[in-house]
Amino acid sequence: MTETANIVIVGGGLEGLAAAWCLAERGETDVLVLERGTLCSGMTGKSSGIVRCHYGVPSLAAMAWHGVQVFSEAEQIFGTDIGFRQTGYVVGVGPDNTAPLAANVEMHRSLGVPVETIDADEVRRLLPGIALDPFAAFAYEPLGGHGDAYMTGMAYGTRARALGVRVRQSTTVTSLLQRDGGEVYGVRLADGSEIHAGTVVLATGVWSPALGATAGVDIPIRAQREQLLLVDQGEPTPDIPTFSDLVNLQYIRREPNGDLLVGNSDHSTPEWADPDDYVNRADDPFVETAIAKLDRLLPAMPDPRLASSYAGCYDTTPDYNPVIGPSPAPGLFLLVGFSGHGYKISPAVGRLAADLLLDGISSDAAVDGADFRYSRFAEGKPLASLNPYVGAGEMR
Ligand SMILES: Cc1cc2nc3c(=O)[nH]c(=O)nc-3n(C[C@H](O)[C@H](O)[C@H](O)COP(=O)(O)OP(=O)(O)OC[C@H]3O[C@@H](n4cnc5c(N)ncnc54)[C@H](O)[C@@H]3O)c2cc1C
Incomplete structure (x- = not known):
């Protein structure tokens, strides 16, 4: 019999695990995380882990502020040091x-x-x-300060698992499964088997474009x-x-x-x-x-x-900001493109992903989910700082 899950998350890095944790906290535990290596073995392990709220985009500043509050209480929330x-x-x-x-x-x-x-x-x-x-x-x-992205991601994963999320490591997704109408309904693994899902969340960081392409979705990373x-x-x-x-x-x-x-x-x-x-x-x-x-x-x-x-x-995306939300292919949700600043906002990324997947809307009035929509690039409306710094690049 084909294995199923309400939500399959491809990628067991910081962001995929943040989403798994927040979905589980909201009661959605029919979630399966598929990671081709071991958890947090991707770019998460390279993170400098800087924590600051200093952004020129209000939604990002609000997300970072949520991150600071979660990190400050990490011992109570996760029962472990996150560095x-x-x-x-x-x-x-x-x-x-x-x-x-x-x-x-x-x-x-x-x-x-x-x-x-x-x-x-x-x-x-x-x-x-x-x-x-x-x-x-x-x-x-x-x-502000800094944290350890590996320890943080592992804490999200441990908490998600304790709440009932399934995590499978050494499991490579080779393609997304798509119906004729374009709807994504699952994933194919390297051993040829399939897993069917209500929604597939792509949280594969720098490796996302190739997987997106298997469903005809151009991921600008x-x-x-x-x-x-x-x-x-x-x-x-x-x-x-x-x-x-x-x-x-x-x-x-x-x-x-x-x-x-x-x-x-x-x-x-x-x-x-x-x-x-x-x-x-x-x-x-x-x-x-x-x-x-x-x-x-x-x-x-x-x-x-x-x-x-x-x-x-x-x-890196064209505006150095992430894509969090539905893709053009129904059933495929994107959690990608954190462009070098996804650590500090990861608790809020998980929360926003869970909000959008379960309710279709952000639960935090200060965080406009539409800011991170996929279509902003085609619309010619990149997400940009309200108060950009001369010569300081796109990071703020
Ligand atoms: C050098 C560096 C410094 C940084 N410094 C900071 C900082 O100071 N502050 C800050 O806020 N942020 C920082 N960041 C950003 C932050 O660390 C990242 O945004 C975040 O860790 C990325 O997490 P992720 O889950 O999106 O990606 P990853 O951790 O890369 O996770 C993606 C996962 O997907 C898996 N995968 C890929 N393809 C497949 C497949 N086909 N099947 C199954 N699994 C697959 C990979 O193995 C990987 O584990 C930094 C990033 C880097 C690289």
Whole structure:
């Protein structure tokens, strides 16, 4: 007999598992997650896990704020540590970006996000040794910080399973099953067997376009390689806030072992890559540029040394924002395209996916589900920041 489930989720990464968890919390437990490897073995394991509400799109700021609240209570909700460290979050901008910073902070306050603008003295107190000459204004979120995306995804999965969701690993979906009328009614697995479903949720990150194509759905995602450095400053970094440097377009956060994690925020020349065949360490030119930027930011590092590096791929959409909602093929729901910022919003992504799948509408008045509709690209209405930063790319 063919196996069935009300909802089949393809992809056991952070977002698919967030959806499984939230569906189960809402009472929908006839859910089957299919993961070709092991849970969270995709790009989730590469995440920097930065947590901040600093977005220029109100829905995303509200989703990140929901994320902060869930992460803050993770021990109670999931009964386990998800690696969330509430170090605080500081964003610094140059003179040309003080107006958008102020407008974003005001918008965040209207959503209830605890955030304040702080002066250079306060930033120096929070981040000892930082060179502040290129910066003109700062915002501080005391409840931000960073988490561990792998631990978080596993916590979603464990909770979902405890509530009755079925999870199958080492299970590759090779195609979507589609009726003549276009409706998707299940999936075909690598062993040729079929699983039939009321709805199939595609949560396969950078690998989504190929699966979408099996049902004739064009998924506008490209894999964008991003390189990360781990820097040993010569002595363990103190417990500093996560810092977004919107002048040099770089971010830093403290690793549990005291190293600094250094990531790139300059998306002006994205490197498109094959997610199954990319170099998993930083290239020399990238290292040179990133270290020069870091030297400018923290000139007093005692004895800096590159400890390690790696790379991951963002599932980048044309507007650097996700697609959450029905696809053009009835029965196929998309949960893809998180474009390098899907960690902090993942609790809200799960909630929105469950809302849309069960009720067709977002339960949070501050989160407009239509913002993430598939059709926005064809309509020529990308989801864009209300208060964009000059030269700071599409990420905000
Ligand atoms: C380098 C990097 C840094 C990041 N930093 C941050 C950050 O600081 N803050 C933030 O908020 N976000 C960040 N993100 C983004 C965030 O981590 C991702 O958006 C999120 O983890 C993606 O989860 P996912 O479930 O969509 O994808 P994935 O974790 O990639 O999961 C997709 C899953 O689908 C499975 N799969 C694929 N094809 C098939 C198939 N045919 N059959 C079955 N299973 C299949 C894969 O094996 C994989 O496990 C970062 C991402 C990267 C790559």
